[in-house]
Amino acid sequence: MKCSEFLNELTNYLDGVLDARTKSELDDHLAWCHNCYVVCDTTRKTIEIYRDSELYELPDDLRTRLRSAIMTKCSEHKKSGPASS
Amino acid sequence: MSTIQPNIEQPVSEEMQLVRRAKRGDDSAFEELVRRYDRNVFRIAQHITQNREDAEDVVQEAFLKAYGNLAKFQEQSKFYTWLVRIAVNEALMKLRRRKPERTVSLDEEVKTEDDSLPREVADWSPNPEQMYNQAELRDILTRTIQGLPEGFRTVFVLRDKEGLSTEETAEALGLSIPAVKSRLLRARLQLRERLNRYFRKRASGDGDQ
Numbered sequence: 170m171k172c173s174e175f176l177n178e179l180t181n182y183l184d185g186v187l188d189a190r191t192k193s194e195l196d197d198h199l200a201w202c203h204n205c206y207v208v209c210d211t212t213r214k215t216i217e218i219y220r221d222s223e224l225y226e227l228p229d230d231l232r233t234r235l236r237s238a239i240m241t242k243c244s245e246h247k248k249s250g251p252a253s254s
Numbered sequence: 255m256s257t258i259q260p261n262i263e264q265p266v267s268e269e270m271q272l273v274r275r276a277k278r279g280d281d282s283a284f285e286e287l288v289r290r291y292d293r294n295v296f297r298i299a300q301h302i303t304q305n306r307e308d309a310e311d312v313v314q315e316a317f318l319k320a321y322g323n324l325a326k327f328q329e330q331s332k333f334y335t336w337l338v339r340i341a342v343n344e345a346l347m348k349l350r351r352r353k354p355e356r357t358v359s360l361d362e363e364v365k366t367e368d369d370s371l372p373r374e375v376a377d378w379s380p381n382p383e384q385m386y387n388q389a390e391l392r393d394i395l396t397r398t399i400q401g402l403p404e405g406f407r408t409v410f411v412l413r414d415k416e417g418l419s420t421e422e423t424a425e426a427l428g429l430s431i432p433a434v435k436s437r438l439l440r441a442r443l444q445l446r447e448r449l450n451r452y453f454r455k456r457a458s459g460d461g462d463q
Contacts, residue, residue, distance in 0.1 A: 172371050173371060176438075176439075176443075178313060179439060179442075179443075180435055180438050180439040180442065181435075183442075184420075201404075204371070204372075204373060207376065207377050208372045208446070210373075210377055211377060211378055211446050211449075211450060212442050212443065212446045214378060214381070214382070214412050215442060215445050215446040215449055216442060217263075218382060218383070218391075218395065219395060219399070219410075219414060219415055219445070219450070220397050220414060220415060222391070222392065223392070224297070224300075224301075224392060224395055224396060224399070225295070225296065225297045225300035225309070226293065226399075227293045227296040227297075227313075229291060231310070232292055232293070233365060235292060235310060235313050235314060236285065236288050236289065236292060238314055239288055239313075239314055239317045239321075240281065240285055240288070242314070242318055243281060243284065243317075243318065243321045244281065245308065246318070246321065246322060247279070247281075
């Protein structure tokens with residue numbers, strides 16, 4: 170397997186959605202190709218870092234305010250009947 | 255090509271029960287759906303618009319639109335996937351209104367992207383979480399993700415941050431599955447590359463070659 174082929178399958182590999190044979194070919198490639206091993210490992214870490222991060226969390230007070238505004242508008246919408254949008 | 259993530263036939267989910275109650279006019283059921291997904295919608299909107307006020311507007315507009323169109327929701331997909339699709343469209347409209355000149359075809363971006371293989375000799379060590387404090391790391395993550403083209407960012411956020419499947423992401427964005435996979439790969443590699451600049455810089459600053 171070439172590095173470019175490995176890279177093409179990287180997303181499927183990281184998502185664990187490959188069949189056993191392809192996965193085993195990729196594992197074999199990783200066992201000897203240090204470059205792909207590092208790229209794969211740091212890509213996995215990239216995903217984990219973002220997944221675990223708390224970027225853009227909605228603060229509780231704003232959450233309550235938004236929800237209340239939404240429900241008020243929903244109830245107005247119901248009273249006035251469906252508006253054309 | 256392997257087949258992935260089969261759609262498992264499920265009994266009527268708790269979520270669908272809420273949706274049906276909301277369709278029958280039970281606003282408390284709809285409020286529960288808001289409570290369940292407002293944070294996700296906000297994150298997605300903020301990632302797309304990169305603007306907090308716009309993201310707040312998107313949360314309101316997306317839920318109102320969902321409420322107004324609930325009768326049209328066919329129940330063939332999850333409510334959340336349907337809601338995400340509405341939210342993404344609202345967020346993109348905000349973005350386009352703000353930056354009309356920046357409407358770029360993503361397929362062009364994919365084609366012109368540098369296809370050379372990333373070259374790496376060193377892993378990230380110690381772990382980035384140990385190298386930076388929370389605030390520094392958050393700043394780095396925000397900057398790196400902001401630099402991604404919007405279409406890559408959106409796919410990455412839906413798949414890797416919000417945990418939608420490839421199929422759900424494709425449905426929410428109106429893209430084909432191969433397009434989602436291609437953009438996800440690009441997004442992951444570009445983010446990795448951008449983070450690498452920070453994490454390697456810090457490592458070399460410590461005397462590493």
